[in-house]
Amino acid sequence: MITIRQARASDEIAMQNCNLTNLPENYHMKYYLYHLATWPELSFVAENEQGRVVGYVLAKMNEDMTEPLDGHITSLSVMRSYRRLGIAERLMNQAQRAMFEVFDAKFVSLHVRISNIAAFSLYRNTLSFDIDHTEPKYYADGEDAYSMKKDLTALYSLEQENLDF
Amino acid sequence: MSLTVSELPHKEQALFRAALKLYEVKQFKKGLKTCDQILKKYSSHGETLAVKGMFLAHLDRKEEAYETIKRGIEISPKSSISWHVYGIVCRFDENYEEAARCYEEALKADSENPTILRELGQLYTQLRQYQKLVEVRSRIVKIDSSTPHYWLGLAVAHQLTGRNDLALKVISTHEHILLDESSPFKANNSSYKGDVSELLMYKNWLMELNGDYQTALDNLKEVRPRVTDVTAWKEQKAKLLLKLDRKEAAASAYQDLIQRNPDSNTYICGYLSCNGLDISRPEDKDAVLEIIKGLQQQFPKSNALKFLPLTFCNGDDFVKEADKLAKFSLRKGIPSLFTSMKTLYTDKVKGETLGKLFEGYSSQLCATKRLDDSTDDESLSVSTWCMFYLAQHADYYGNYERALQLMEAAINASPDTVDLYMVKAKILKHAGDIRGARDVMDFGRQKDLNDRFINTRTVKYMLRNNEVDDAEKTIVLFVRDDAEHMIQEIVDTQTIWYMRERGHAYRRLDDIGRALKHFHQVSHSFETYHKDQYDFHTYAIRKFTIRAYIDILEWEDQVFTHPVYVDSAVAAISCYVDLHDRKAAGSPFAPISVDTSKKPMTRNGTAKSGQHNLSAGVGESKPAAVDADPNGSAFVMADNHLEKALKFVEVLERSVGSQPETHVSAFEVHLRMKKYFLALKSINSLRAIDDNHPSLVPMVVRINTALDADDSFAAPMKAALKGQLTKVFGDASIAKTIEENSKYLPFALAGAKGLICLGGDTNIAQAKGLLVQAASERYGATRTLKSLIEARDLLANVGASESERSTFAASAKKVFSLATCF
DSSP states (O other): OOEEEEOOGGGHHHHHHHHHHHOSOOOOHHHHHHHHHHOTTSOEEEEOTTSOEEEEEEEEEOOOTTSOOOEEEEEEEEOGGGTTSOHHHHHHHHHHHHHHHHHOOSEEEEEEETTOHHHHHIIIIISOOEEEEEETTOSTTSOOEEEEEEESTTTOOOOOOOOOO | OOOOGGGSOHHHHHHHHHHHHHHHTTOHHHHHHHHHHHHHHSTTOHHHHHHHHHHHHHTTOHHHHHHHHHHHHHHOTTOHHHHHHHHHHHHHTTOHHHHHHHHHHHHHHOTTOHHHHHHHHHHHHHTTOHHHHHHHHHHHHHHOSSOHHHHHHHHHHHHHTTOHHHHHHHHHHHTHHHHSTTOTTSTTOTTHHHHHHHHHHHHHHHHHHTTOHHHHHHHHHHHGGGOOOHHHHHHHHHHHHHHTTOHHHHHHHHHHHHHHOTTOHHHHHHHHHHTTOOTTOGGGHHHHHHHHHHHHHHOTTOHHHHHHHHHHOOHHHHHHHHHHHHHHHHHHTOTTHHHHHHGGGGSHHHHHHHHHHHHHHHHHHHHHSOOTTOSSOOOHHHHHHHHHHHHHHHHHTTOHHHHHHHHHHHHHHOTTOHHHHHHHHHHHHHHTOHHHHHHHHHHHHHTOTTOHHHHHHHHHHHHHTTOHHHHHHHHGGGSOTTOSSHHHHHHHTTOHHHHHHHHHHHHHTTOHHHHHHHHHHHHHHHHHHHHTTTTHHHHHHHTTOHHHHHHHHHHHHHGGGSHHHHHHHHHHHHHHHHHHHHHHTTOOOOOOOOOTTSOOOOOOOOOOTTOOOTTOOTTOOOOOOOOSOTTOHHHHHOSOHHHHHHHHHHHHHHHOTTSHHHHHHHHHHHHHTTOHHHHHHHHHHHHHHOTTOTTHHHHHHHHHHHHHHOTTSOHHHHHHHHHHHHHHHOSOOHHHHHHHTTTOHHHHHHHHHHHHHHOSHHHHHHHHHHHHTTTOGGGGGGOOHHHHHHHHHHHHHTTOOHHHHHHHHHHHHHHSTTOSOO
16 A cells, blocks of 8 residues: 655655645745755655655754754645545644754644644554644634644653664 | 956055955845946956856846956956856856856866865756866865865765765764864864764665675774764665674664664564564565564554555454454544555455445444444444445545445535545546536535645645646735745745646646746656755765755755656647647647636745745845736747747756656657657657557657658668668557457557548548547456546547537546536
């Protein structure tokens, strides 16, 4: 079935297409390139048997230097016809672990529309995010967002690598 | 006057420096005023004129800008600043070749200026002149050998010229500057740890590329404590161990990777290789299956492991594994089950086996509400998903009526499941009922108005049904409310799928102007994608994301091979050729007038949320233009249609040479422009890809005919060309090639098209004859919906009689009984 792997430059048009197909918050190609050229370890795609990208997570570290280094999910989306395979969960798991390992992130945060029950449930129940606060009129159409947060330190620990090989 | 800046009086020197500072902070109006202050006293000071030109360029006064700069350079031809400024302005206009030339001039007078050298490096990278890049970056390192991103940039340049060994050498020589305990780059540098990690991983990769696997492996062990990209390190470990044939250690490494991501096909196949197994070798099947089963036990949730056995198992094993996966998926309600299984259907036996399997479930569920391993009655949805699968199975084999029956049953059982409507619509589309398809898709959309996915699908189906206005009304439901110009927003967000589909819709409506407009918009998006890399030539190196950067360069080299671009380019060429042909035939296409009841939409330029423009700053965003050419008349009224088409041809020939459409399209343009050698080249390129391509012989016949008719083409060259053609193709004849491929509709269609282009009563009659017969039995499965629609359109264009057209339509309807397009 679906394979999960790190995003590469050649995936960007497909990621943009997935984003434009599924979500109203869209970005220029340069923004995708910016993610890959700054935090290449953090973005992942789900690829179907025919080699098509059917889901992606675009992730970064927060750039506000006054705050501790946290991971942030810029965008996550899976094509509707690929539901019930746990793709979103798998993409998020890979991204989160990378945030911790590569950048020492202590937390990961994201925004979700307060009306988006399905997404909220994924983050709250499946992925154990908590609501940190509400951001009024966060979205361009005026809808509020929940800013959700998850503690990564409890999940992962630095493993001891076996160098005897 | 050719006074240098330093020869100006104090006051003017200060003003000049102030002007340069104003440029850096993008205060262009103030900068312009400052220059004018200098020019008041020294009206022909070369360098000030040049700098003034630079400000003019950024204030959109382009012509003046170039004039002023050129004047400045005439006066001070040896001034580095003047040439540098000229280079900046050319670069701003994306004229990179010219910019590079200016920068080289600037260097002559100021050979060690790091800014000029660095910017020139960016230009050479963009132009893919890697040897020159090496030269430029070598000079920078000579001036400053400690700053890491300088020597790192040089290493990258060496790698790009294929000299991994030299890249390694540069790194080995300089790395201590960054790696040492006492490194000056450590303090107050929050990215130090990451920079070090990337340097080490990049170096290790170079060792691997250089073939030094053992050295790389030893090095990998050494550097682990300082590497933060753990995944990359582990992947590299596994890869190198496998390359060194250390199978056991490699297997353990891949195990570790699978643990971290059990859904990676790469890791799983890597693990299999370590056991000496190849998934495609029949003799390995049992061993592979056993290993996969072992992994499945360890990682029961992995989707990849569930599916993999189906790809290599046969016979009873296949049935067993398929049964397992099928039941799991039906019970879970996974909509993409058939899409996954579809890849197996290239194996006829597997396709049939799966059909039987699901039919079995269906009857069992009908009779007993259970499957053979159920402990209780199955939920109703299992049977619904089963019918859903069988409908798609029937659709795959072209049994559209059966497919639709099954979909009806599924929908009756579960009328709110949107997936069902999407697939029903797809089946109707395959069957040739595009109106029905669109209606069903829209019906599904109404069930979930919050979902953009089905909105997107509906818009696409509306466009396929040529409903351009309805599609527009539907897509804007999801465009940001605060975008003042909705349609511009769609273009700005690079919604290439929409622009392409809309272009094709207009083409079918014979609105060539608007069609071209849209294909140009797609092309423009791809040009933007290609230009986007520019800032990263310095950004990525500073950020120490070298491996990702090289990946970006490789992608950009291939960006125009993307199917949406190729399709749009081919369509644009076809539009321009059509415009040319109509004009040449005396009935030029007239642009279709604007619908004046629609208000032109305007928008003030604002920085959009989510857009991250690396070089954007205060004062740089320009207001978006009102749509000055809504019906694409500029494209239509241009008097050099073939030249415009040629631009697309050039991109295709340069970047997409491996695809047949490139050469088929290119031929049309070259032939009409009477560039016979180029046309021959297209034929040869096409032949190299597919020596039995249906378009080949018609192309040969047409070029021969054109050569015969062209008295102005020199006789010896004509003979040479024709000689080459005869040597390869013999006595090419359209009738003969159609006869030799009598079971294949593509040959009949290509032949008919060729005959139509050749013109004349006999040829046209022959073409009509072929087209009327396009749905004959003898063409079997090559009678695809697309081909038959093409035949229908060709018949209409060639002036076939009503009776000829209805004869064809009747026979086409026998093949596609549900089609509404015949």
